[in-house]
Amino acid sequence: LPGPLRFPNGAEVAGYEPRSHFDEKQLSYLDDFAQFVLVAAREAVRDSRIEFRNGLGSRTAIVTGCGAGGQQTMDDGFVDLYDKKTPRVNPLTVPRVMSSAGASHISMEFGITGPAFSISSACSSSNHALGQAFWLLRAGVCDVAIAGGVESVFSYGFLKAWEAMRVVSPDTCRPFSRDRKGLILGEGAGLLVLETLDSARARGVKIYAELAGLGMSSDAHHITQPSAEGAANAMRSALADGDIPLESVGYINAHGTGTAANDATETRAIRRVFGAHADRLLVSSTKSMHGHALGAAGALEAVATVLAIHQSCVPPTANYTEPDPECDLDVVPNKARAASIDAALSNSFAFGGLNAVLAFRAMR
Amino acid sequence: MPDDVMQRVISVIAETQRIPRESINPESTFEELKIDSLDGINILFAIENEFNINVPDEAARSIRSIREMAEGVEKLLANA
Numbered sequence: 001l002p003g004p005l006r007f008p009n010g011a012e013v014a015g016y017e018p019r020s021h022f023d024e025k026q027l028s029y030l031d032d033f034a035q036f037v038l039v040a041a042r043e044a045v046r047d048s049r050i051e052f053r054n055g056l057g058s059r060t061a062i063v064t065g066c067g068a069g070g071q072q073t074m075d076d077g078f079v080d081l082y083d084k085k086t087p088r089v090n091p092l093t094v095p096r097v098m099s100s101a102g103a104s105h106i107s108m109e110f111g112i113t114g115p116a117f118s119i120s121s122a123c124s125s126s127n128h129a130l131g132q133a134f135w136l137l138r139a140g141v142c143d144v145a146i147a148g149g150v151e152s153v154f155s156y157g158f159l160k161a162w163e164a165m166r167v168v169s170p171d172t173c174r175p176f177s178r179d180r181k182g183l184i185l186g187e188g189a190g191l192l193v194l195e196t197l198d199s200a201r202a203r204g205v206k207i208y209a210e211l212a213g214l215g216m217s218s219d220a221h222h223i224t225q226p227s228a229e230g231a232a233n234a235m236r237s238a239l240a241d242g243d244i245p246l247e248s249v250g251y252i253n254a255h256g257t258g259t260a261a262n263d264a265t266e267t268r269a270i271r272r273v274f275g276a277h278a279d280r281l282l283v284s285s286t287k288s289m290h291g292h293a294l295g296a297a298g299a300l301e302a303v304a305t306v307l308a309i310h311q312s313c314v315p316p317t318a319n320y321t322e323p324d325p326e327c328d329l330d331v332v333p334n335k336a337r338a339a340s341i342d343a344a345l346s347n348s349f350a351f352g353g354l355n356a357v358l359a360f361r362a363m364r
Numbered sequence: 365m366p367d368d369v370m371q372r373v374i375s376v377i378a379e380t381q382r383i384p385r386e387s388i389n390p391e392s393t394f395e396e397l398k399i400d401s402l403d404g405i406n407i408l409f410a411i412e413n414e415f416n417i418n419v420p421d422e423a424a425r426s427i428r429s430i431r432e433m434a435e436g437v438e439k440l441l442a443n444a
């Protein structure tokens with residue numbers, strides 16, 4: 001790093017080697033975040049065994065969530081201009097920086113010609129993106145969608161901006177724990193292949209879970225502070241959209257950033273929505289393990305939620321040390337738990353009060 | 365505590381919050397001055413620049429009033 005940074009830890013993509021995924025020529029066009037999108041999209045397409053042939057490419061949508069776009073490329077350009085005083089910047093700056101670049105590269109790589117765009121709502125970007133893709137399928141606009149989100153956070157300028165927010169933990173992320181000291185920044189991409197039930201059945205492939213509902217709301221409250229009512233409204237809408245009775249929800253993958261404000265507010269919101277059933281819910285924050293990947297957070301958590309349903313195993317809230325009376329839910333401390341889940345929510349509550357909640361249901 | 369640290373802290377807060385100096389006294393709490401958490405980190409940023417100090421997150425979290433902030437600055441200046 002070119003200077004000091006108050007927090008020593010971050011959840012970088014471990015062992016990532018750009019050259020084992022892309023050749024030099026490709027890399028010149030791809031900021032880190034666009035590389036992450038492509039790697040995740042390739043994995044998702046491979047796992048779903050989908051092939052975009054016989055016109056399917058035109059019936060497929062791409063919706064990627066991204067909070068900030070190509071921050072590393074931006075940083076490099078600023079260093080050239082303001083520090084090295086170069087008279088010009090790299091002409092690939094714009095195509096590398098634009099936060100929709102991930103969607104474009106997926107489209108080009110797989111020959112997908114349907115609607116493709118990027119959504120930005122800070123830490124809710126992924127859930128808004130998955131939700132829009134879901135509604136495109138429901139509306140009959142498309143049969144298939146590749147959707148999720150991405151973020152790349154490890155550029156010095158971006159890290160310093162987060163340091164100044166004073167929400168990053170000096171050691172680790174302990175969501176819902178009384179001694180929590182903030183979030184840990186993470187990065188990466190999560191992409192899911194969504195398709196209509198008819199399409200999946202016709203292909204005879206493995207179905208992990210049903211994406212059943214989307215709930216969206218805005219707090220009309222504050223540019224950084226959360227609101228329990230806004231969060232509760234988004235959860236209620238997701239349940240209503242999916243026609244899911246409260247009692248069938250067994251698991252909530254919480255927004256759970258590990259900040260003092262979020263975890264207490266989210267607990268209040270969950271109690272407000274679920275009443276007595278809140279005490280029978282399992283609620284965990286996987287951010288304790290993958291960090292807060294901002295625009296990618298909802299997608300990584302959607303994957304965790306879907307696999308929790310599919311494998312009947314709820315991921316834990318790691319690094320938990322002591323109960324907080326303000327976060328008095330079963331937060332699955334430190335150890336994954338076997339549980340049969342009929343329905344689950346995945347929460348995202350962004351800075352600025354933009355909320356998006358996804359509801360998933362088991363395929364029985 | 366030297367009076368000038370307190371006066372400088374009050375000036376920084378008045379400027380950052382765009383409120384009259386006279387509305388702030390050493391016993392004012394952030395709550396009374398309608399300083400929320402985001403205002404708080406903005407003020408800390410201005411304080412760090414004014415006194416050329418680094419305020420750790422941990423220390424920042426416990427500050428609730430003008431006096432506590434001035435005392436905190438004092439302590440950091442003494443340890444610098």
